[in-house]
Amino acid sequence: MASNYNKWIEIDLDIVRSNLQIVRSKLAEEVRLIAVVKADAYGHGAPAVAQVLYQEGVDFFAVSYLDEALRLRQAGLKASIMLFCPLICREDMMEAIENNLVISITSPEEASLLREAAARLNKMVRVHLKVETGLGRFGLTAEEALEVCRSLSENSCIYLEGIYTHMAHAVNRKYTEKQFSRFQQVIRRLEKEGFSLPVKHCANSAVFLLYPHMHLNAVRIGTLLSGQHPLLGDFNSHLSLKDPYKFKARVISVRTKEKGSYLGYFRTYRLKKESKVAVIPVGFVDGLALEIANPPLNWIDFLKMQIKRFLAYLDVPGFNLQVKINGSLYPVRGKVFMQMALVELPLEADVKAGDEVEIPVRKTLARPDVPRLYIREGEAGKLDFANKVTYLVEEG
Numbered sequence: 469m470a471s472n473y474n475k476w477i478e479i480d481l482d483i484v485r486s487n488l489q490i491v492r493s494k495l496a497e498e499v500r501l502i503a504v505v506k507a508d509a510y511g512h513g514a515p516a517v518a519q520v521l522y523q524e525g526v527d528f529f530a531v532s533y534l535d536e537a538l539r540l541r542q543a544g545l546k547a548s549i550m551l552f553c554p555l556i557c558r559e560d561m562m563e564a565i566e567n568n569l570v571i572s573i574t575s576p577e578e579a580s581l582l583r584e585a586a587a588r589l590n591k592m593v594r595v596h597l598k599v600e601t602g603l604g605r606f607g608l609t610a611e612e613a614l615e616v617c618r619s620l621s622e623n624s625c626i627y628l629e630g631i632y633t634h635m636a637h638a639v640n641r642k643y644t645e646k647q648f649s650r651f652q653q654v655i656r657r658l659e660k661e662g663f664s665l666p667v668k669h670c671a672n673s674a675v676f677l678l679y680p681h682m683h684l685n686a687v688r689i690g691t692l693l694s695g696q697h698p699l700l701g702d703f704n705s706h707l708s709l710k711d712p713y714k715f716k717a718r719v720i721s722v723r724t725k726e727k728g729s730y731l732g733y734f735r736t737y738r739l740k741k742e743s744k745v746a747v748i749p750v751g752f753v754d755g756l757a758l759e760i761a762n763p764p765l766n767w768i769d770f771l772k773m774q775i776k777r778f779l780a781y782l783d784v785p786g787f788n789l790q791v792k793i794n795g796s797l798y799p800v801r802g803k804v805f806m807q808m809a810l811v812e813l814p815l816e817a818d819v820k821a822g823d824e825v826e827i828p829v830r831k832t833l834a835r836p837d838v839p840r841l842y843i844r845e846g847e848a849g850k851l852d853f854a855n856k857v858t859y860l861v862e863e864g
Contacts, residue, residue: 473839474749475717479512480843481520483712487693488524490707499683502669504690506532511831512694512713513840515543522547530688534560541567550596554578554606561585565593574598574606579616586625595620596630597665601650603636610654617663630667631655638674648682674698715829719821721747731810732802744813748825751807755833757789792826793819
């Protein structure tokens with residue numbers, strides 16, 4: 469794919485569309501799909517991904533924060549957009565209402581803030597109640613949910629549209645079923661008091677795959693649309709998804725180095741034979757060689773992490789950091805620089821400055837200012853600086 473950039477990210481929107489169709493094939497007709505495009509659609513670019521999903525009939529989206537939703541509105545998305553996270557000040561609550569966002573209420577205090585803002589604006593607002601069932605983040609207790617329903621139902625501008633919860637450990641069936649039972653109990657309690665919220669959802673991508681009976685009448689799907697299965701779990705319903713994302717760059721230098729030459733800061737790697745060394749314009753500032761530093765789940769997870777690091781230290785193929793040039797994999801050598809990295813090539817490798825390199829940069833760690841090229845039917849386009857989605861076919 470031709471590009472005028474030294475580094476860029478390619479997103480194949482036809483693959484996004486295909487992933488959506490595969491997910492939909494597993495849903496009952498009455499179950500609504502809420503497309504989660506938080507964190508810039510998991511690094512793919514929320515405006516472009518949301519546009520192609522909207523064109524395919526998705527009419528309900530979800531993000532974590534207000535600024536994410538406003539960016540989608542500024543890009544022209546007319547569909548429903550739900551906020552997962554609390555709004556804690558009057559100005560944000562009013563801005564959310566003015567932009568026709570679906571608001572999550574996670575505490576009685578937010579409900580009071582919503583009532584005040586809705587009264588000031590005299591504008592209809594849709595609300596989903598977030599119930600805490602075991603994730604430990606935020607959400608309403610059963611008593612608080614009843615209190616909030618009573619207080620919000622008094623305002624004719626507030627529509628109690630939905631209720632949801634978030635599962636903490638989908639691969640643990642016992643705990644997940646316990647959370648689901650708690651959620652169902654809250655729903656029954658509210659219905660007994662005369663409050664029936666029509667949209668009910670608790671399934672994210674992992675729950676969607678593992679527990680069809682928890683689909684209810686809406687599911688929240690994010691990682692599956694981006695071509696990835698959830699990280700943990702033995703999923704019998706493994707879907708034939710593809711990854712639409714590729715981080716690419718161009719080789720900016722190739723030099724032949726003698727056996728015994730040191731590479732990089734602190735001389736952490738020494739060539740075992742005469743080799744070519746390519747320089748690529750991607751470093752840890754771009755997300756290369758960075759990892760998410762969450763603690764291990766248990767001692768087995770800890771042991772796996774240490775084994776992987778040890779095998780990478782031994783330079784075992786498949787565990788060391790590699791890039792792809794002209795269809796072949798080559799190892800990154802030495803410490804990754806802030807803005808560059810070194811790649812060892814055999815002497816016979818036909819690699820020159822300007823050749824494309826595919827680089828394993830984690831999607832959500834890539835810099836947001838790296839240009840995105842969006843592929844449709846094999847043709848490349850890009851996202852303009854106003855965050856409005858355009859598809860500009862490049863020449864050449």
